[in-house]
Amino acid sequence: MSARAIIDSLDFARSGKELSDEVPVSELERLADSLYDRSGILRYVLVGQTDGRQRLRLRLKVEGTISLRCQRCLGRLPYPVALESRLLLLDDKAGGEEAEIEDLDAVAADPEMDVWSLVEDEVLLAQPIAPRHSEGECETAVDTAKDRAASPFAALAGLKHKQVN
Ligand SMILES: [Zn+2]
Structure with a gap:
């Protein structure tokens, strides 16, 4: 189990440090609401940089797979995460205006x-x-005539029928 990673963001960027590690999806509380389940691991690489204008930035790459909930069938939808963000570090002096002008994502230095x-x-x-499965790939699509015999719901339906009689 990895320990939570804490960095001094300005120092990290200024020194050009690099950190790569994994985050268990089960540890991400705010993400949990939109997940089907909390399995999986996200790998990340965080690199500190100084850009051409001597501004400190973080480059963050995240890869892995999370299980989202399909909005159509409510089934499990494996979703590959592959993102790369460049974040301008804002300290008190820089303020937010500069980031807006540059159309860069920004994050408060900490x-x-x-x-x-x-x-x-x-x-x-x-x-x-x-999030949705592709057309025809929802879990309800499995419930066709040829698969019905193998479905646990079919067995359950048969059981109910017997009880009624
Ligand atoms: Zn679906």
Whole structure:
């Protein structure tokens, strides 16, 4: 089990540090609401950078698979996460205006930045608003005549029928 990663964000970027590790999906509380289950692991790479204008940035890559809930059949929908974010670090001096002009994502500098929380933020932003299986791939589609005999629901329906009689 990995320990939560805490970095001093400005120092991390200034020194060009790099951190790569894994986050168990089960540890991401805010993400849990939109998940079918909390299985899986997200791998991340966080790199500190100074850009051409001497501004400190973080580059974050996240990869892995999470299990979303299909909005049509409510079944499990494996969703591959593959995102890369460039985040401008904002300290008190920089303010928010600069980031808006540059159309860059920004994050408040924090001497005790929680990297798992940062990963979670980016995954929350990247996930689809209404995730769905492709057409014809929903779990209800399995319930066709040829599969009905093998379905546990069919067995259950048969049982109910007997009880009624
Ligand atoms: Zn579905």
